Amino acid sequence: MQEIKALVFDVFGTVVDWRTSIAKEAETFLGQQGISGDGYKFADDWRNLYQPAMQACRSGERPYTRLDDLHRENLDKVLKAWDIQNVSEEKRQHLNHAWRRLQPWADSVSGLHRLKTKYIIGTLSNGNIALMVGLAKWGGLPWDAILGADVSGAYKPEPASYIETAKVLGLAPQEVALVAAHNDDLLAARACGLRTMFVTRPTEHGPEQKIDLEPEADWDVCANSLEELADKLGC
Amino acid sequence: MQEIKALVFDVFGTVVDWRTSIAKEAETFLGQQGISGDGYKFADDWRNLYQPAMQACRSGERPYTRLDDLHRENLDKVLKAWDIQNVSEEKRQHLNHAWRRLQPWADSVSGLHRLKTKYIIGTLSNGNIALMVGLAKWGGLPWDAILGADVSGAYKPEPASYIETAKVLGLAPQEVALVAAHNDDLLAARACGLRTMFVTRPTEHGPEQKIDLEPEADWDVCANSLEELADKLGC
Structure with missing residues (x-):
């Protein structure tokens, strides 16, 4: 030692x-969109795409891609899966940067x-x-x-x-x-x-x-x- | 802005x-070696090899090599030019790490x-x-x-x-x-x-x-x- x-x-x-913080930001976001939904579920859905996204980089299927970009791709997928539309680029970026807060x-x-x-x-x-x-x-x-x-x-x-x-x-x-x-x-x-x-x-x-x-x-x-x-x- | x-x-x-700090460490080193010499001259001689060493990396003559390693190669050259022999590996490494102090x-x-x-x-x-x-x-x-x-x-x-x-x-x-x-x-x-x-x-x-x-x-x-x-x- x-x-x-x-x-x-x-x-x-x-x-x-990360989970409590993302859930709180997701709740705020969902509220602003007028959607009733569980922020923790949103956080878990988002995070569940984390390992598969990195795995594509590890396996060589795609080159090393920064986590900010993987998070963003995954966010777009979650929004689609939750059928949340009409989210501006600015709002998506702000929510993606929840990982910095x-x-x-x-x-x-x-x-x-x-x-x-x-x-x-x-x-x-x-x-x-x-x-x-x-x-x-x-x-x-x-x-x-x-x-x-x-x-x-x-x-x-x-x-x-x-x-x-x-x-x-x-x-x-x-x-x-x-x-x-x-x-x-x-x-x-x-x-x-x-x-x-x-x-x-x-x-x-x-x-x-x-x-x-x-x-x-x-x-x-x-x-x-x-x-x-x-x-x-x-x- | x-x-x-x-x-x-x-x-x-x-x-x-860097110059005052390296000169002081060089003076201590020279004193330990029983050599009378100007620490500032030693510092300048060492630093004068800095740009040429990086230039070899910039030009593609050699791959990117960390500055710690370039500093060490340059130190060995300065010791040779000053005809200073019998410097242990440990002492060379300590002096090279003067760039961290x-x-x-x-x-x-x-x-x-x-x-x-x-x-x-x-x-x-x-x-x-x-x-x-x-x-x-x-x-x-x-x-x-x-x-x-x-x-x-x-x-x-x-x-x-x-x-x-x-x-x-x-x-x-x-x-x-x-x-x-x-x-x-x-x-x-x-x-x-x-x-x-x-x-x-x-x-x-x-x-x-x-x-x-x-x-x-x-x-x-x-x-x-x-x-x-x-x-x-x-x-």
């Missing part, structure tokens, strides 16, 4: 509560500030740079560096996304730890030689969440918040 | 005083904090991400994003370095301003559609400096410090 110099973070779900979990900002005193802290998210910078400005996330998909040109869990992130930091994989609320993300990072830190986020997917309720392997550190992670790392 | 959303900064010379100009940190309240602030430097993150941690530079060479895969003044930086920020070129102490950098940025802000740094190259003592074109804003730039931009 002594040799860890950088902590890189999964962001959606680990640092910010996600609220951090209550412990995220204070936890990151503490972790930053001892480590380089950066993003290792599938979100693109513009989206991540927007989120950081919105929520006050004090990143040292915005890394991840736009820098590696690869979507997690592709090995290149983890390996390139360590490389651009000028560090060996074992000098970098991934902090994530998702066991599969940590498994892929460990396979690339990174250290692993699990943070439980039991309501990322709402009160009925079934996955990632606990660590499923002997991750290097496990915590219930970024504040607790800072405690455990002596920050 | 109202549409500017991000300020991206040249770093060496504009934000940090450059002092900000007196107004840089406070100026950046003010500018950050109104704009996205990022690096648009030829320094690679690891080097820039090191500098930021060392000097307390509060960047929102580390951009530049490693992200664009191109060295300034190649157009791609400016154009790609705006693109990853999700902005049009005219929504981004380059802040630099070098007229040629600003000229290249303007040719790509970016806005331009000149900061005078009359001692970057020492007391005998002959170049960049004043703006050589009608740059959008000119200032003598980042504090004055913040004043002029109403931050």
Whole structure:
């Protein structure tokens, strides 16, 4: 553990509560359109298109395409599926940029500030740079560096996304730890030689969440918040 | 000017005083080696190899190679030219990383904090991400994003370095301003559609400096410090 110099973070779900934030913006949008509908259902429908869209890039079916653009394509599909018409370009763009206005979990900002005193802290998210910078400005996330998909040109869990992130930091994989609320993300990072830190986020997917309720392997550190992670790392 | 959303900064010379910092580290190094020699001369000899090394990448003679690695090759050349032998690998690496320990100009940190309240602030430097993150941690530079060479895969003044930086920020070129102490950098940025802000740094190259003592074109804003730039931009 002594040799860890950088902590890189999964962001959606680990640092910010994407589902509640998107649901609230969707509710406002639906209200403006005069449609009665569940914002959480809208958020889940939108998010359900997330992995398939990235998979097309991972498989080589299409070139690497920024998440802002994938989100937008997916939004257009959801609007169509919900049979919502006559939405202006401006309104679609505003709603798409809801992904830049996600609220951090209550412990995220204070936890990151503490972790930053001892480590380089950066993003290792599938979100693109513009989206991540927007989120950081919105929520006050004090990143040292915005890394991840736009820098590696690869979507997690592709090995290149983890390996390139360590490389651009000028560090060996074992000098970098991934902090994530998702066991599969940590498994892929460990396979690339990174250290692993699990943070439980039991309501990322709402009160009925079934996955990632606990660590499923002997991750290097496990915590219930970024504040607790800072405690455990002596920050 | 109202549409500017991000300020991206040249770093060496504009934000940090590379020459004094490298000269001091070189003096310490030379003393340890039992060599009497001028640290400033050492710094200038090292820096004089900077543009030719990048030029080999720009011309396609060699692929894009990170500045940390170019600096290291150049250091080895300077040591050879100065006939300094028996320098351990560890010592060479420490001296090479002097580029991560450059002092900000007196107004840089406070100026950046003010500018950050109104704009996205990022690096648009030829320094690679690891080097820039090191500098930021060392000097307390509060960047929102580390951009530049490693992200664009191109060295300034190649157009791609400016154009790609705006693109990853999700902005049009005219929504981004380059802040630099070098007229040629600003000229290249303007040719790509970016806005331009000149900061005078009359001692970057020492007391005998002959170049960049004043703006050589009608740059959008000119200032003598980042504090004055913040004043002029109403931050």
